[in-house]
Amino acid sequence: MSKPFVHIQNLSVQYGQKTVLKDLEWIYSTGSQWAIGGKSGSGKSTLAKAIAGQVSYQGSIDLNTPERKVLYVPSWYQFTNLEGDRNFYYQQRYNTQQRKDTQTVKSDLANFAKDANLLLEDSLPLMEALGLTDQLNAQLIALSSGEHKKMQLVKAFWQRPAMLVIDEPYTGLDKATRSALNDCFNDLSDKGTHLILLTNDTNLPQCINAFAVIENGQLKQVESPLHFTPAEVREAKNLPEFLKEEPTLSSSEIVRLKDVNVRYGDKTVLSDISWQIDRGERWVVQGHNGSGKSTLLSLINADHPQAYGYDIRLFGNQRGSGESIWDIKQKIGLISPEMHWYFDQTATVWETVASGLRDSIGLFSDISYREKQQVNELLDFFELTEVKNDLLQTLALGKQRLAMLARTIIKNPPLLVLDEPCQGLDQSQTQYFNDVVDELCQYGKTLLYVGHYESQLPKSIDHRLLLEKGHIVFNGAIKSVKETTVEQEA
Incomplete structure (x- = not known):
């Protein structure tokens, strides 16, 4: 029997007095590809960050990869201005002078390639697949929220980590881009990357073959993404x-x-x-x-x-x-x-x-x-x-x-x-x-x-x-x- 790619035992995470995950158990088998759905705030992002080593936890997480390289991609994309800080205001993208305060898409990719020891030309097929090629000379701050999401995804796929964990991968993307993104996931899976997609979307890539939700701090496997968010009637309240x-x-x-x-x-x-x-x-x-x-x-x-x-x-x-x-x-x-x-x-x-x-x-x-x-x-x-x-x-x-x-x-x-x-x-x-x-x-x-x-x-x-x-x-x-x-x- 092959060793699990990820083996989690008795995983617990607390934020202050709040327990988010409690004695969670999970075996991620080699060759499987997972999507985790469920209610907002149930602990999906916390589990992802724990696997990537970004939060403190109790219990054990064993990763069957020599490099232990797990890339966690948060739901939002962050970028900096030319001075390296994020002191932006939300109207800034519309100001002609202020727009010049950030890098262009091309220069940002070049700097990322240098820092991550990657080849710039390897990003171009990904840029084309996600429809960003025409934006190479655009300022980062001039991009729409959907285009920022595409930039985040390009950088993630470019690195080809042993495990890629993406929080809300489809946020802000139109239908054509969501379809292209699924093709990219399938390609990455074929090349050996293990995936965890944190999403309630039901139109998932073909490579995803295992599904789960987090309930009461525990991971529960389900049959399909149709079970991610069961119908729930919220308490009816009178409008103020x-x-x-x-x-x-x-x-x-x-x-x-x-x-x-x-x-x-x-x-x-x-x-x-x-x-x-x-x-x-x-x-x-x-x-x-x-x-x-x-x-x-x-x-x-x-x-x-x-x-x-x-x-x-x-x-x-x-x-x-x-x-x-x-x-x-x-x-x-x-x-x-x-x-x-x-x-x-x-x-x-x-x-x-x-x-x-x-x-x-x-x-x-x-x-x-x-x-x-x-x-x-x-x-x-x-x-x-x-x-x-x-x-x-x-x-x-x-x-x-x-x-x-x-x-x-x-x-x-x-x-x-x-x-x-x-x-x-x-x-x-x-x-x-x-x-x-x-x-x-x-x-x-x-x-x-x-x-x-x-x-x-x-x-x-x-x-x-x-x-x-x-x-x-x-x-x-x-x-x-x-x-x-x-x-x-x-």
């Missing part, structure tokens, strides 16, 4: 009363863009964009990674400096006609991957939610007694009261997202701009949040929702905008979310 107040607006026109173009040097990001959103409409915005979705939303969010140079009207007012950025932001509730990446790392969960009242990245001013009550009501609504004094960054990713989502709606804004809001949420959390969005829309809210998965969209969606290489290819009403066929086209 302050969120049922319909917005008072002087105009039925929420957004109007006419012949808008956005360029960076020779690169055109958006081309001849004309689009109107009226009060109460619920839009889904879709397109391939890098198609211009986030840039388009930044024009609406008042985060893009080029917004002043074009014919853009928000809430009935021409941009640059007297309204301040903060006047506009007061009417918009925003969540995006970039905002989450760059959020204040010293903020508690309570401070994170409360900061939405002042549109700040962290809480830096006092709020009223009534506002404090509203924060507490939302924490209870999203089942975050028990962790309200914990640092946001110490929570499982799914709970971090719920806190950020609570921050988005705390001021009861008339316009919700939700850019891939369910990244990191499990199936139950995703359904719960989208049900909340649907209920909010019953009280006069206007919605812009970016999402790649048809199955993870609010049912109230009634309009769709589809972008392709910065151009609008569909703009209009739909009867249901089943008509959001970008997954077939992407």
